[in-house]
Amino acid sequence: MKVIIIGSVAAGTSVAAKARRNDETADITLYNADYDISYSICGIPYFLGGEVEELETLTPRSAAWFKKRYNVDIFIRHEVIKIDAKQKKIQVKNLDTNEIKEDTYDVLVFATGASPITPNIPGVEEDHVFQVRTIQNTVAIDQYMKANQPKKATIIGAGYIGLEMAEQLSHRGLDVTIIQRSNHVMTHMDKDIASRVEEHLVKKGITLILNEEVTVIDKMNVQTKSGKFIGTDMVILATGVRPNTKLAKEIGVELGNSGAIAVNSKMQTNLPDIYAVGDVAESYSVITGKSIYRPLGSTANKMGRIAGDVITGGSLEHRGILGTGILRVFDLAVGQTGMNEVEALEEGYDIEILHNIKPARAEYLGGKELLIKAIADRQTGRILGVQIVGKEGVDKRIDVFVTAITFKAKAEDLFHLDLAYAPPFSTTKDPVMYTGMALQNAIEKKNKLITPKELTDRLEKGEKIQVIDTRSAEQYKVSKVESAINIPLGALRDKCKDLNPSLPTVTYCNGGITGNAAQNVLRNLGFYDIYNLSGGNKNYQNYMKNK
Template sequence: MRLLVIGAVAAGTSAAAKARRNDDDAEIVIYEKDRDISYSGCGLPYYIGKEIEDIGELTPRDSSFFKKKYNIDVFTGHEVLNINSDLKEVSVLNLSTNEVFKDNYDKLIIATGASPFVPPIEGIDKNNVFFLRNVQSARNIRDYIDNKKPKNAVIVGTGFIGFEMLENLICDGINVTIVEMQNKITPNLDEDMALFLENTLLKKNINIIKNSTIVKIDDESVTLNDNTVLKSDMVIMATGVRPNTELAREAGIEVGVTKAIKVNNKMETNITDIYACGDCIETFSSITGKPVYKPLGSTANKTGRIAGDNATNGNLEYKGNLGTGIFKLFDLTIANTGLSEKEAIQEGYEIQICHNIKPDKPAYFNGKEMVIKAIADKNTEKILGVQIVGYEGVDKRIDVFATLITYGAKVDELFHLDLAYAPPFSTTKDPVHYTGMILDNALNNNRKIITPKQLRKLVTENEKVQIVDARVSKQYDQAHVEDAVNIPHSNLRESMENVDKDSVVVTYCNKGVTGNATQNIFINHGYKKVYNLSGGYKFYKGSK
């Protein structure tokens, strides 16, 4: 059996390696138009920032490695020009010699990846404009910084690559402005969590311009759509990627609603004996079952393995994804999994939200707070999605939540998880436990939560609402929610007669715990409509 693979990065090499494990007699050939293969694309920003000195650490495998270990022939600098599925052959261009030749296959795997989206901007083809997509582009950026010594840079886009480049350019001593066309940063966060992150970054003197696009790039400046001119010796375009589907479409292979190649759960396309995997394919949400486009390295490796297995008579099936992502930004860690609030509402879920602010470990072990936003389905009480902005320990918690969502956990089950505890690693009740407790209380024990956004709307609509600040007077005097009255928790029982039982009562403290205790007292004294402010004043202020 002769297996051809088009593309030799994460998905293609994973597919070929799995195929070899299944069939030691198969002829396996990979064609790759680039010169680097099987590299860690996610590590490229850290090579640019010199956190990784040798780019060879990101490209540990070459063609000789695959030949020696797997008996797989990898031809770099070879571009597949077209696919003839009737004859089961491909035309290949040797980019070094310009020779075009044909090769035949019994099974074909397409792993053509994705390419950066190039917006129509005057000057985008200048030598000081860069798209970070492969090893050579990382080398080019590093060489430009070393040789040209830029003082000012503009990054367009606030996704993973944009923010990772922000950190590494600043660490190089470059003054950076980040430009985002949307009204919020970070596409993987809801607006409230994005605002909380933005306010945290502003305290670090990060320059962020939202609701803006670049219309012109010059050698030492860029011009925005409102005619603002920014100093800029270099521009990093982090505007996202688009799946490389032209080769597949020309061969009659179907693309899906996301404009990526449509495959089934075995990575089979609509044409017999042709499979596809990696950043060029459309996958599906394991929550909704609907098509999604999630170009992630983890997904590429999984789908590559499944394609290679089924191309060699295996039976692996793809189970869907949650779009779980995580990235580092200075000392911060930002992560998400599952549906966002916006996505859950669009899917028709009736949702319960909570914001939980807890340290990753005790203060005496230098614990730092993380903000966890969790979204649950009110009807099934299952967790739908989680977003976290914090410092240490975020990776551990997001992986726990991803596992819980994958297996359909309900909110009341989170409290009963037997998670590892010791003071250097966690608090006795982990932030995961607290998240479950808050949601369970809101759904089942009449401990209702109101988000900052909901509270602002309630006040705007002139509802009869009384906001009670349960903190000590000194904290209230420093700053408080508009129109709130200060009744410290310790004085509440003596002063609560001043709060109208027929009104909506909203309690809050700094982060939510004392606000909840105050809420309990009101409820136990016969108040019927009592809410605790989700995330307390800290999140209220941080998400404005």
């Protein structure tokens, strides 16, 4: 069997490696138009920022290494320019010599990846404007910075790469400006969580411009649609990627709703003996079963392994993804998995939302605060998505939630997890466990939750709601929910007689725990339509500042 793979970064080399492990007799060839293979795209910002000292660290494997290790032939600077699917033939152009040769295959795999989107902006061709995708891009940026010693950088786009580059260029001493077209950074996350990342960026000295578009780039400035001129010495384009599907489309390979190649669970396309993997291929949601496109190295490696196994007679199948991601923004970690609030509502779910603010480990050992936004389906109790922001413990918790959602866990299941506990690592009631407990109580209407948005919307419509601030008078004076009255928890049993038990009532504290205790007190005293403000006053103030 002769296997030809087009592309040899994460997905393509994973296909080859797994196919060879399964079958020592297969003839496996990879053609790659680029200079480099099997490199870490995700590590590029950290080389440019100086955390990775040697660029070669990101390119640990060469074509010669693959030949020796796996008996796989990799041809760099060789571009597949034409495919005859009926005859199972391809034409390959040597980009160094312009020589064109023909090759044949039994199985063909598209691992052509994705290319960065170049916005249609006058000036994007300038020498100081860069994409961040390949090792060649990386070399160009590094050489430019060494030669020109730039002082100011402008980043267009505020996704993962944009924010990572902002952090790293700031570490290099540059003044960094981020320009984002939408109203918040990290569009896969909800605005109320993204706003906390925005605050942190500004605190770290990043200039952040939202709801703005770049219209012109010249040698000294970036001009925006609103007429701003931003002085800059270099520009980073971080406006997303587009799957490289041109070759596939030419031979009739079907694309999915996302614009990437549609594949089944075995990574097979609609054409016989033709597969697609990695950033060129579409995945599907573990939750909804619908198509989803999240070009990440982890998914690419997984897809490649599955295809390599299937091609050589194995039984692996792709089980979908949650679109999980994690990002470091200076000393803040940001993680998300599954559906955000907007997506869940668009899918028609009746959702319960919890903003859980808890320390990642014992506060007496310096534990720092985590904010967990969790979304569950009220009908089934199933966890649909989680977003977490904090300075420690984010990676641990997001991976627990990923596992739980993948195996269709309900909110109540989280409380019963036997998670590792010791004061340096966690709290006795881990934030994951508390999230499940609070969500389940809300779903069962024992302890109903209300988000700052829901409360504000109802108050603005003129609805009569009793809002009770259960904190101290000193805290109440500093900041509070508009229209709230101050009744500290200790005085609530005596003063509740002055309240109307038939009116909707909202209790809150700083983060949620004391508000929940007050909610229990009032419920036991005959108040029946009572809510705890999700995330407490901290979450409310953040919402009001950023709404």
